[in-house]
Amino acid sequence: MSSALAKPQMRGLLAKRLRFHIITAFFVAMGAASFYKFGVAERRKKAYADFYRNYDSMKDFEEMRKAGIFQSAK
Structure with missing residues (x-):
């Protein structure tokens, strides 16, 4: 007698396989979205808020005018 091979699961x-891959893809996508939100977007929002908290546009304009960047404003 030869050893019989186990029948593969076909039905x-x-x-x-789809159930496993969809669940895995969902959790990987949620992890990537969370990383982006907290690792990139929140830091960027904080950096912009810190910059504009003390930003004086008129002072910046005067510095650029004195440096000769603008041709129409002397």
Whole structure:
């Protein structure tokens, strides 16, 4: 007698694999979105808020005017 090979599972194989991959993809996507929100977007918002908290546009304009950047404003 030769040893018989186990029959491969054919019925429901696609549904079983899809269920696993969809759940895994969902958690990977949520992890990537959370990393971007807290690692990139929140830091960027804080940097912009810190910059504009003490930003004086008229002072910046006067410095650029004195440096000769503008041709129309002497």
